[in-house]
Amino acid sequence: MSAHAAILPILIPFAAALLQLAGGGLSFQRRIGLAAALLGIIAAAWLVQLADGGAMLVYALGGWTAPFGIVLAVDRLAAAMSLLTALLAGAALLYATAGFDNRGRHFHPLFQLQIMGIQGAFLTGDLFNLFVFFEVMLLASYALLAHGGGLARTRAGLAYVVLNLAGSALFLIALGLLYGTLGTLNLADVALRLQTLEHNIALARLAGALLIAVFTLKAALLPLSFWLPHAYAAAGAPVAALFVIMTKVGIVAILRVQAVAFAPAAAMADLLAGWLVPLALATVLFAALGALAATRLRYFAAWLVLASAGTLLVAPAHAQADITAAALYYLFQSTFIGAAFFLLAELIAERRGNVADAIKPGPAFHAPWLALGFFLAAISAAGLPPFSGFLGKLMLLSVLREAVAGPAIWAVLLTAGFLIMAALARAGSRLFWRRKPDMLPPVTPAIAWQRSAAVLLLVAAGPLLALFARPVADYASRAAAQLHAPGAYINGVLGTDKHSITRETRP
Numbered sequence: 001m002s003a004h005a006a007i008l009p010i011l012i013p014f015a016a017a018l019l020q021l022a023g024g025g026l027s028f029q030r031r032i033g034l035a036a037a038l039l040g041i042i043a044a045a046w047l048v049q050l051a052d053g054g055a056m057l058v059y060a061l062g063g064w065t066a067p068f069g070i071v072l073a074v075d076r077l078a079a080a081m082s083l084l085t086a087l088l089a090g091a092a093l094l095y096a097t098a099g100f101d102n103r104g105r106h107f108h109p110l111f112q113l114q115i116m117g118i119q120g121a122f123l124t125g126d127l128f129n130l131f132v133f134f135e136v137m138l139l140a141s142y143a144l145l146a147h148g149g150g151l152a153r154t155r156a157g158l159a160y161v162v163l164n165l166a167g168s169a170l171f172l173i174a175l176g177l178l179y180g181t182l183g184t185l186n187l188a189d190v191a192l193r194l195q196t197l198e199h200n201i202a203l204a205r206l207a208g209a210l211l212i213a214v215f216t217l218k219a220a221l222l223p224l225s226f227w228l229p230h231a232y233a234a235a236g237a238p239v240a241a242l243f244v245i246m247t248k249v250g251i252v253a254i255l256r257v258q259a260v261a262f263a264p265a266a267a268m269a270d271l272l273a274g275w276l277v278p279l280a281l282a283t284v285l286f287a288a289l290g291a292l293a294a295t296r297l298r299y300f301a302a303w304l305v306l307a308s309a310g311t312l313l314v315a316p317a318h319a320q321a322d323i324t325a326a327a328l329y330y331l332f333q334s335t336f337i338g339a340a341f342f343l344l345a346e347l348i349a350e351r352r353g354n355v356a357d358a359i360k361p362g363p364a365f366h367a368p369w370l371a372l373g374f375f376l377a378a379i380s381a382a383g384l385p386p387f388s389g390f391l392g393k394l395m396l397l398s399v400l401r402e403a404v405a406g407p408a409i410w411a412v413l414l415t416a417g418f419l420i421m422a423a424l425a426r427a428g429s430r431l432f433w434r435r436k437p438d439m440l441p442p443v444t445p446a447i448a449w450q451r452s453a454a455v456l457l458l459v460a461a462g463p464l465l466a467l468f469a470r471p472v473a474d475y476a477s478r479a480a481a482q483l484h485a486p487g488a489y490i491n492g493v494l495g496t497d498k499h500s501i502t503r504e505t506r507p
Contacts, residue, residue, distance in 0.1 A: 005050055006059035006072040008043035009082045009119040012036050017112035029108040030097045036112060037090040040119075044083035051079035052475065054482070056492025058125070066125065066493050067186035073125030073493050076479035077328070081122040081252055084332060088245055088339055088458075089115045095343055095454035096238040103236075104147045114140035114242060121249045125493050127178070127185040127211075130253065131171050134218070137246070138164050144239045145231060156234035163227050167217045174210035177203055187260055188493035191486055194265035201267045208262060208271050215257070218250030220309050221276075222283045229290060232302035237346035240298070241339035241458070247309040248331060254316045255324060260486045263319040276317040277405050281412040283310030288416035291423045297348060297357035300427060301341035304381055307416060308334035311393075314400065314409060322399045324480035329465075329473050330392030336461030337380045337389065343455045344374055348431060353442040359427045363439035369452075371432045373459045378428060380462035382421040388465035393417065395473070 016036035020029045050057055057074035060066065074082075093111060101107040117137025124130050145157045179185055181203045182193045197204055220228040228247070232240050254272075262268040287307035294300040308330070315327035345357045347370055355362035380389035393413065400409050465472055482488065 002050060004059065005043070005047055006057045006074045006123060007061075009040055009047065009086065010072075010116055010123065012040045012043060013112040013115040013119065017109040017116070020109045020112065021106070026102055026108075030101065033093055033108045033112065034097065037086070037093050040086040040115065041083070041090055044079070044086040047074060047079040048076075048083050048475075050074075051076045052478070054478075056489060058493055058495075065495060067184050067189035070129055071125040071186065071493060072123045073188070073489065074123055075482050075489065075492075076475065077252070077256070077483050078122050080328070080332075080475065080479055081248070082119055084248075084335060085115065085118050085122065085245055088335060089118075089242055091454045091457045092238040092241040092339065092343075094450050094457075095241070096236075098448035098450040100147075100236055100238055106143070107147055110140045110143050110147075111242070114144060118245060118249060122252060125187055127187055127190065128175055131168075131175060134171065134249075135168060137249070138168070141243065141246070144242075145235050147236055147239060153234045156231045159227055160231040163217070163224075167214050170210055170217075171214045174207050174214065177207035177210070181207060186493065187257070188490040191261040191264065191490055192494075194261055194268055197265070197267055204267060205271065208257075208268055211257065212254060212271065215250045215253045216279075216313070219247050219254065219313060220250075220283070220306055221313055222279050222286055222310075225283055225286070225306055225309075228306050229299055229302040232305060232342075233296070233299045237298075237342050238454075240301070240342040244305050244335055244338040244342070247305060248312075248335060251309065251312050251316070251331070254313070255327075255483065258316045259319060259324070259483045260489050263484075264486050272317045277314055277409070280310050280313035280317070281405075281408060283307075283313065284412055284416045286310075288419040288423075292419050292426075294423065294427075295359055297345040297359060297427060297431070298342060300359070300423065301338060301345055304334075304341060304420070305338045307420065308338060311396070311413065314396075318400070318403055319484065320399075321477070321480040321484040323396075323403075324483060325473070325477040326392070326395035326399045328476040328479060329388075329469075330396055332472065332476075333380060333388035333392050333461060333465045336458050336465075337377050340373070340377045340455060340458035340461075341381070343451070343458065344370065344377065347447060347451065347455065348374070350444055351441060352431075353439070355439070359430050361430055361434040361436050363441040364435040364437070365441040367447075373455055374428060374432070376459050376462055378424040382424050383417050384421070386466055387462040388469065389462065391466055391469050391473075 013036055016032050019032050051074055059072040061070040117133050120133030142161050146153050181200045182190055184190055217224045232243055262271050284307055287303045291300055291303035294303055312327050312331055315323050349357035351365040351367055352362040380387040383389045383393040400406050
């Protein structure tokens with residue numbers, strides 16, 4: 001059974017979507033969705049256990065081996081991202097089953113297809129199938145973004161669709177150039193051929209640059225990040241919570257392509273040099289200023305997602321395992337906390353009447369657990385001790401201290417952290433402490449247990465990742481070391497001993 005473990009995180013949501021489309025009412029779809037979410041978490045956890053043995057898990061669909069067939073390649077990084085996706089999707093789906101899912105048609109099948117696309121993007125070992133899973137993920141996200149209707153969602157959805165269609169066109173052009181130059185799109189085979197490439201180097205570099213441009217669009221790097229705050233803030237809370245991991249798909253794609261294929265090849269090693277770090281730092285500052293200027297909590301949550309994406313994009317420019325390991329720990333905690341803010345924003349808005357989630361004084365409402373959840377999430381987001389946000393940022397700053405751009409990275413990350421902390425303090429005081437006594441809160445029903453449980457699970461990630469920081473950080477270190485040893489990846493996927501021509505990764 002372990003031979004088929006690699007495909008389970010993709011197969012489970014796909015089968016669930018088919019069952020939900022086949023028939024049954026909303027109650028049936030909810031049960032199928034929650035069962036699939038639980039099975040997906042179990043399958044991803046099993047995948048982590050198998051991958052942590054150190055060997056690559058390679059699944060050749062139809063028995064067609066690489067580089068000719070479609071393969072899934074699972075190392076520690078892919079397995080960890082699969083588990084992160086399953087946990088986040090489970091919490092978001094649980095929240096949605098409290099009533100959000102009945103605001104439009106086909107929410108549950110679309111949600112499962114979204115999970116399938118994200119999981120496939122993390123697990124595939126082939127660049128063309130990465131494109132396929134990107135499209136599955138994006139097509140589902142277009143419909144999910146519009147779920148529930150409204151002019152704001154329609155406007156945000158149109159901009160989101162147009163920009164991502166342009167990205168998809170660039171992706172196809174890059175794949176065509178790469179295949180025309182190298183004759184393959186299997187990532188391991190691409191890595192081998194780049195290392196021995198003597199002709200058409202300019203075309204290969206152009207294809208690589210276009211690929212990176214597409215991935216940075218998905219990761220919302222400046223100047224390609226203006227779409228994110230509007231799109232994420234317009235989406236429904238559980239949809240926005242799941243969308244948090246979509247920027248991570250682009251970041252992990254950059255990390256993997258850079259570490260496996262580009263860094264060991266002399267012709268491609270400098271492809272990210274000189275421009276990625278400045279743009280990443282500009283993204284962090286842009287997001288921090290956006291958070292400080294945000295007038296609504298859901299926009300504030302979107303700016304936090306962008307700030308974390310900019311912080312993480314510093315890592316691929318440094319092809320070093322210790323920097324990647326610190327970035328992975330930061331990625332885990334920032335994903336959960338960013339998603340928690342979107343759910344908290346909706347629950348708070350419902351209890352403030354016409355003021356909704358506007359960051360200004362409103363009516364008094366009694367919900368101490370919401371205030372506590374906001375406080376715990378804010379501590380993690382601001383990077384204050386003792387929670388995981390502080391540990392993740394400390395790890396990153398520590399390993400980047402000796403980098404060429406180390407002083408600039410320190411200055412920007414610390415400045416952005418201060419701005420975000422000030423924005424969180426302002427938001428918290430206006431939402432929970434500064435009240436307008438002449439305004440009466442609306443009569444709202446008790447918060448459904450599904451919504452409470454989902455928020456609790458996501459907020460708890462801050463203290464839990466701090467409590468288990470050592471095993472999580474150790475796993476991240478092992479994942480990073482494996483990622484930066486491309487010979488093992490190539491041998492595992494192609495099934496041949498070809499590591500002897502793999503150059504050592506450049507620092």
